[in-house]
Amino acid sequence: MRRVVAHLRLGEQWYRLSFECATIFWEASDNPETPQNGNLACGLLFNDLSGIDGVVGHTIREVNYEASQSGDVGVTVRFSSGKQLTFKYSCEAVATQLVGQPSSDLDRG
Numbered sequence: 001m002r003r004v005v006a007h008l009r010l011g012e013q014w015y016r017l018s019f020e021c022a023t024i025f026w027e028a029s030d031n032p033e034t035p036q037n038g039n040l041a042c043g044l045l046f047n048d049l050s051g052i053d054g055v056v057g058h059t060i061r062e063v064n065y066e067a068s069q070s071g072d073v074g075v076t077v078r079f080s081s082g083k084q085l086t087f088k089y090s091c092e093a094v095a096t097q098l099v100g101q102p103s104s105d106l107d108r109g
Contacts, residue, residue: 004089004096007032010060019089019096021071049098054083 006017007029016029050056058079066074071091078084086099 004094006087006096006098017075017087019073019087021091022067022073024065024073024075024089049085052083052085054079054081055085058083 004019006019008015008017014029014031016027016032018025018027058081060077061080062076062078064076064078066076072089074086074088076084076086087096088099089096
C-alpha cells in the first residue's frame, strides 16, 4: 500500500501528515528534501503554502478528521485566523487533494 505525505512546519518543528486508506497519522520529521522522482508522472510535488493568508503566523485551533466506508480519509486544520485547510485522500486515486476554504465558509456549517 502506498502512502501520501504532506509536510507541515509548525514553529521550528517539521511534521509529516501521512495518508493511507482508512488512516491518517502525524509524526515529527526532519526538513523535507526534494524527492528524486518529483515530477508529474510520479505525482510527487512540493507546494509551498507559506503564501496563503491566514495560515503563517497563526495558531492551529482545531483539527477534525473524517473517513468513508471506502477508506477515503480527510483532515481539516482550522487556524486562529478563521482560515481552514482541508486535505482529502482518495484510496482509489492514491492521491491527496488540498482544499483551502475562505473564513466566510466557516459559518455556513
